[in-house]
Amino acid sequence: MGETPQEFLDLNDFRGVGEDPVWHPPVLADRPRDWPLDQWAEAPRDLGYPDFARYQWRGLRLLKDPDTQAAYHDLLCELRPRTVVELGVFSGGSLMWFRDMARLMDLDCRVVGIDRDLGRCRIPESEMAGITLSEADCADLTTFEQLRDLPHPLLFIDDAHANTFNVMRWTVDNLLVAGDYFVIEDMIPYWHRYCPNLLEEYLGAFGKTLSMDMVYANASAQLDRGVFRRR
Numbered sequence: 001m002g003e004t005p006q007e008f009l010d011l012n013d014f015r016g017v018g019e020d021p022v023w024h025p026p027v028l029a030d031r032p033r034d035w036p037l038d039q040w041a042e043a044p045r046d047l048g049y050p051d052f053a054r055y056q057w058r059g060l061r062l063l064k065d066p067d068t069q070a071a072y073h074d075l076l077c078e079l080r081p082r083t084v085v086e087l088g089v090f091s092g093g094s095l096m097w098f099r100d101m102a103r104l105m106d107l108d109c110r111v112v113g114i115d116r117d118l119g120r121c122r123i124p125e126s127e128m129a130g131i132t133l134s135e136a137d138c139a140d141l142t143t144f145e146q147l148r149d150l151p152h153p154l155l156f157i158d159d160a161h162a163n164t165f166n167v168m169r170w171t172v173d174n175l176l177v178a179g180d181y182f183v184i185e186d187m188i189p190y191w192h193r194y195c196p197n198l199l200e201e202y203l204g205a206f207g208k209t210l211s212m213d214m215v216y217a218n219a220s221a222q223l224d225r226g227v228f229r230r231r
């Protein structure tokens with residue numbers, strides 16, 4: 001198990017310029033790389049990128065695909081959290097989704113949305129029951145002090161994609177108790193491709209404090225190998 005680095009580098013910066021440039025452009029076996037423009041309309045569109053623009057919850061954009069929604073549904077059911085913290089609010093559809101699911105499951109749960117720019121949040125005032133919005137910047141962890149003393153069990157989701165491992169260490173040191181969850185959405189496959197050595201080293205630094213929950217860490221592409229439980 002590695003030594004904890006003084007300060008984790010922000011792996012979110014390593015999308016294509018990683019410390020370990022193992023990425024090569026994919027070779028397309030079943031179609032030409034250069035598609036003729038006079039057949040533009042017939043071009044296949046099944047390469048598998050997630051079309052997030054399609055997903056919404058009660059009219060608000062929700063950047064979680066159906067597999068991920070199903071996985072969170074099951075996690076809410078199992079964990080019965082009293083607090084869900086999500087870093088990254090954007091339209092706020094995800095906060096409303098978590099609040100509505102918690103209500104359907106009769107959970108006594110508050111949903112806390114954190115963003116450095118809440119200006120894009122579109123949750124109407126009439127829909128704010130059970131939801132708290134707070135401004136904070138993942139790059140400045142002193143702004144996270146407001147998050148201490150939240151009720152447990154706690155589900156903490158990083159969907160802001162900034163300074164993730166220092167945020168993770170802050171939550172492990174200051175917030176999470178045994179059984180609580182820390183989720184890294186979306187990013188692990190990128191880091192595994194672009195900076196695999198740092199990724200392994202940084203995850204290894206949490207070997208004594210977190211484990212990966214193999215039920216949810218295999219449940220959807222967005223959660224791929226990114227669901228951790230406080231030991």
Ligand SMILES: C[S@@+](CC[C@H](N)C(=O)[O-])C[C@H]1O[C@@H](n2cnc3c(N)ncnc32)[C@H](O)[C@@H]1O
Nearest residue numbers: 062063088089090094115116137138159160162
């Ligand atoms: C992917 S969106 C969140 C989507 C939302 N969680 C959902 O599922 O619908 C990312 C958000 O992170 C916020 N963000 C980016 N950098 C941040 C930082 N350093 N601190 C806090 N929030 C940040 C952006 O303002 C943006 O609203």
